[in-house]
Amino acid sequence: MENILARFAQVAARPLDYAKQWKQETGGRVIGIFPMHFPGELAYAAGALPMVVQEDDEPVTIGQSQVFSFYCGYNRSLIDQALRGEFDVLDAILFGDHCVQLLGTADVIRAHLPTKPILFNQLCSILDADWAMEETRGTFRQLWTELETLTGTKIEEASVHTSIRLFNCNRSLIRRLYDLRRTGEIELSARNMQHIVKSSMVMDKAQHTALLEQLLSGLVHAAPKARTVRVFLSGHMCHAPKPALLDLFEDCGCTVVDDDLYTGFRFIFADIDETGSPVDALASWYLTRSQKVPCPTRAVKGLDWEQYLLDAVAQSRAQGLIILMAKFCEPHMFFYPEIKEAFEKHGIPHLLVETEHEGVALESLKTRVDAFVEVVGRRAAAAPVARIGATV
Ligand code: SF4
Numbered sequence: 001m002e003n004i005l006a007r008f009a010q011v012a013a014r015p016l017d018y019a020k021q022w023k024q025e026t027g028g029r030v031i032g033i034f035p036m037h038f039p040g041e042l043a044y045a046a047g048a049l050p051m052v053v054q055e056d057d058e059p060v061t062i063g064q065s066q067v068f069s070f071y072c073g074y075n076r077s078l079i080d081q082a083l084r085g086e087f088d089v090l091d092a093i094l095f096g097d098h099c100v101q102l103l104g105t106a107d108v109i110r111a112h113l114p115t116k117p118i119l120f121n122q123l124c125s126i127l128d129a130d131w132a133m134e135e136t137r138g139t140f141r142q143l144w145t146e147l148e149t150l151t152g153t154k155i156e157e158a159s160v161h162t163s164i165r166l167f168n169c170n171r172s173l174i175r176r177l178y179d180l181r182r183t184g185e186i187e188l189s190a191r192n193m194q195h196i197v198k199s200s201m202v203m204d205k206a207q208h209t210a211l212l213e214q215l216l217s218g219l220v221h222a223a224p225k226a227r228t229v230r231v232f233l234s235g236h237m238c239h240a241p242k243p244a245l246l247d248l249f250e251d252c253g254c255t256v257v258d259d260d261l262y263t264g265f266r267f268i269f270a271d272i273d274e275t276g277s278p279v280d281a282l283a284s285w286y287l288t289r290s291q292k293v294p295c296p297t298r299a300v301k302g303l304d305w306e307q308y309l310l311d312a313v314a315q316s317r318a319q320g321l322i323i324l325m326a327k328f329c330e331p332h333m334f335f336y337p338e339i340k341e342a343f344e345k346h347g348i349p350h351l352l353v354e355t356e357h358e359g360v361a362l363e364s365l366k367t368r369v370d371a372f373v374e375v376v377g378r379r380a381a382a383a384p385v386a387r388i389g390a391t392v
Helices: 001-013 015-026 041-047 073-083 099-111 134-149 157-180 190-200 205-217 245-249 276-292 303-316 330-347 360-382
Strands: 032-033 047-054 094-096 118-120 230-234 256-258 322-327 351-355
Touching: 001 015, 001 205, 015 032, 015 047, 015 190, 015 276, 041 157, 041 276, 047 099, 073 099, 099 118, 099 134, 118 134, 134 276, 157 205, 157 256, 157 276, 190 205, 190 256, 190 360, 205 256, 230 245, 230 303, 230 360, 245 256, 245 322, 303 330, 322 330, 322 360, 330 351, 351 360
Parallel strands: 032 047, 032 094, 094 118, 230 256, 230 322, 322 351
Antiparallel strands: none
16 A cells, blocks of 8 residues: 555656656657646547646746746746756647636747647636537537547547546545545545545556555555544645645644545546537536536636535534635635635634745744644534534
């Protein structure tokens, strides 16, 4: 089990190294996919390796002159990686357009890598509009054709069905880990959970799924170490929070029982229909996902992230919420005041932690997390029956 977790950690730390090795071994194409809405199933069905492009840990240097300093760390890191030649391993990049900053990044990368094939696809942002289904079908049909042209391979419907089944299987195995952790049957640190999801965004799904099956069959059911409070982690769009930050929460006495992080539950919660037309299935998957775990970059009438969070916190029996917000992430910033108000109204402690590519001052943050843990502990002690198992 330790070896499997170590392998996931290795891929999560050096995703482009994994891609290079995969390419050497298979001779296949690697397609970098920008987060957060394009599925990798079509590219996989074309025989390529779809990998979600990740932030790296290097300081932003030569890319800094190409980007506003008020862009989020993920965007600045992407531009820097592109200028450093890190994306040479990618045979194409699939851009989405879910935030204004990402559009700017796409332009810079296009300008600096003029020979890199770019697949630019727009998915509609109003998910319950009358025209959304037909529009989304059209986007996936276009992507299907573009991938066939790029790879020189005809993508058969049967291959897409096989790909969808494999990806669903991978997601369901990770959800099983989430279930076991939520119910307290296993001890799985937030760092390890992130490594599992992040490596799933990168690795060949068949390889990753085989490792997950081994991991699940060898899991020893053991109650989590006694810590003081159960917490839910929320936010952090597009990229992974630094593992040291997750360790800090646990070192301060938090047990992370659930999350809606992109490099977490948000990536694996929804499956794609395995029957019928794959284009219809992909479109339905995209249009209905936000109804289960709302995304701040998408709009659905009457759907609020704060209500989802209140319900999710109650269902996971978390006693407090930690919001991880990437600095300058506008979509997330727009939602925060409503989340804050809702949690204050319901008397559920929450802590906002702003993250940066350059890192977070862990010592001063530790003081805030210690205070948060104390507040959560006191509230839980004052009203244990009301909070635990409460439905909102
Ligand atoms: S983290 Fe936020 S600001 Fe950055 S690309 Fe994602 S949605 Fe946009």
